[in-house]
Amino acid sequence: MKYQPIIGMEVHVELSTNSKMFCGCSADFFGVAPNTHVCPVCLGMPGTLPVINQKAVEYTIMTGLALNCQIQPHNVFARKNYFYPDLPKGYQISQYELPLCLNGYVDIETEESDTPKRIRVRRAHLEEDTGKLTHVNNHSLVDLNRAGVPLLEIVTEADIHSADEAYAYVTKLRQLVRYLGVSSGDMEKGAMRCEVNLSLTDPETGEWGTKVEVKNLNSFRSVRNAIAYEIERQTKVLSKGGTIDQVTMGWDENRAITFLQRTKEGDTGYRYFPEPDLPPLDLDPAWIEEIKTGLPELPDAKMARYTGDFELTQKEALVLVEDRSIAEYYESVVAVAGDAKGVTPKLVSNWVSGELFRLLGESGRNIADVEIKPARLVALIELVNANTINQPAAKKVFGVMFKSGRPPQEIVEELGLQQISDEDQLVSIARQVIADHPDPVEQFKAGKETVINFLVGQIMRVTRGKANPQLAEQALRELLQS
């Protein structure tokens, strides 16, 4: 491709505080009856005043620190003025010249390179959300449950160069806010909303193209698709010698196209000025330090530890780190296993990202509801290590544990799954199997090595899966070669 895409992103993250940004109303608005979580303040009634929600400030600082930002000790809220029925006061309380977080970065994984790519974060600031309009026939219905919900706006530098990078960035952002517990990060529920600023640069002249804004990106997929579409659209226009207008485009998910929303007027019309109802917010450095200390271990640090201390591969680690509660479960099992029992982090990883993930997926249950105590998963792995049960039996036991949380030893005994490791017994079963299957035996002797699996399978069948497969195979080979 001739043109190089230059992309900056603005992501709005709805903070999951109990109450709204400037009043005591519940900040919960999803699926709530319209205009029930409202009060004189968030309805913008005459005479009402805002009071800052400290939790929202704390969540913003947490996110800022996770984004490697400098937290600004001196903060000023500002009014952003415009008329719209979903904006009760006729202005949005936001931050303009003095945001809470400045100059951070996020490292993302890309396909092209083994080393992560750094996306610089220009700023992150706190503001209030607007209400919602529903258009019915010729009317618009106003629901102000969402009006005043704390919103964190995170703005990157134009460091993103492809749809995949944008996708990786928002995915990483969601992972971070979920790790921090500051937002559900649910794009489908509007808890994360993306805007993209995209232009194409001519690599020969190095000239930046006209910036186009793309809005209405309501899913991760639409972020990727909209950018890919817009790159293609602009490339076509430019290739034909056309020009790009500075406009705002919307993304039509159903038709998978961008469409013209409005021509750009810039933020010159917003008449920002410092919010006189709120004194400047000067943060105590000790508080920032306290928040820093209380931050959970973040995905990047976990990755480093898993691939280092735990000797997991990048891929294994990535799967576990993805979700904080999974990672925490995994780590609690590793911690119980300790060093001595031969239950290595790698073995635990196999169980968590193998059987556990499979059953979670099948049952639709959440890791938080899983009743398998870490010590019991360790006990199960030990049973396998000690050859008390074989792998298929262990999976069966795990299935029962997943449903009931019961100890594995009990399940093994109840189901009679103890492995047959007695060599004499296995040799006599093997002898019988060889006698019963003359044709496969001939084939094996003629050099068809894989037939051994069939014969082992027959031993498993006879023992109802309880034979130690290694010992069974060993017995077969000895008899067949003698």
Add this chain to the structure above:
Amino acid sequence: MELYTLTIHQAQEKLRYGETTSVELTESVLERIAQVEDKVGAYISVQEDLALQMARFADERRATGEDNPLLGIPLGIKDAIITGGVPTTAGSRILEGYIPPFDAATVARLRQAGAVFIGKTNTDEFTMGGSTEYSAYCLTRNPWDLTRVPGGSSGGSAAAVAADEALGALGTDTGGSIRQPASFCSVVGLKPTYGRVSRYGAIAHGSSLDQIGPLAKDVEDAAILLGGIAGHDPLDATSLNAPVPDYVVEMKRGDGLKGLKVGVPTEYFVEGMEPGVKTAIRAAIDKLADLGAEVVDVSLPHTQYGIAVYYMIVTAEASANLSRYDGVRYGLRQDGVDMWDTFRQTRETGFGPEVKRRIMLGTYALSAGYYDAYYLKAQQVRTLLRRDFEQAFEQVDVMVAPTVPGVAFEIGEKGDDPLQMYLIDVLTVMLNLAGVCGISVPCGFSEGMPVGLQIIGPALGESGILRAAYQYEQVTAWHKQKPGIG
């Protein structure tokens, strides 16, 4: 003697000794309103039944042994202050019929104390004006001369108190809106330090300047009312978290004004000041010296920029504060052909000319390309003005000046000349810009119309200005003169 002529502290005495009841007091005030209100026009609305109900309740509370200085006292509330369940219009058509679902913090405190609310007093629309002529509802006349304005924007409250249509009242002061009408109507008006009184429920005009304060028949009443409404409010982030002294006790401290250093800002004796005003103020200053105060000249060098800075900031803030009146949720809605047209029609119909003028001025001052030259510059000069006051208060305890360079003017005289109207505020806006407190007390007459002495104190210096005003009042009788309405 009619009960309605009583001051708050006099009435309180009678209530305490069982010489009267709140119901009798309230009935007396309502009778007075019936007598003079068609001439004065102090109220936008009077809630007779509600007032009597509150009075009965106050009497019941007193019967259980309860007592406090405002229990059972009939008051007027400026209609720019939110009263739950009672129509609140801010003098504007755009809020016609609006009944708020909550009380202003000040109103809640007065309600808690057991005060009786007589009605909602007239105001310039959204408190924007200095004559109360810009009210969309009624014309308020000066009780001292019915052809003249009462001042504004708390003209209704000042006229109500002067005409004995309330024992006291609440007003709001953004650039002089309590002190100036107090001066014009010969009552006491106090603008507290910014943050001393909660703004929660004061319909916003200029958020960084607005304060609610009392209008009263004498200084002691002003002190009682201030004590009833002052104090920290968690719902107002700009409210100050400082203890509230007993102002009545504090103001009576000391031997005369011995030890008090009084500054006279030379810049406040402006050109064009009415000679009668100047004479009255000079005489008042002499009285303060007689009381033992040390009087010295001080300088507030940036005074000349006050009006310009004030109108830049107040219109900018107002332009945003008034954006919420869009017809979507409450008040007037004028349906248009589409959403934008509905906004436009609603605001076109609902706002009066002065409000529109100020919204346009403020919008302009905040617009990109003008912000730095106007709004930002004004904020910088405001810092200098503030510093003027800080430096002056390093030398003196209080300052004195005229409240207004002139007396109440004729109705309609300045209506067509907004700039003339703006200039009336020249000596009052400075206090709002600096965030300090001030009180206007009656100090004489010029050509038959009242003159007010403005006593200015530093931030949280209410006790000091009340003391100076109280001592002055003790040796003068201006506040005892009553207008002969008619």
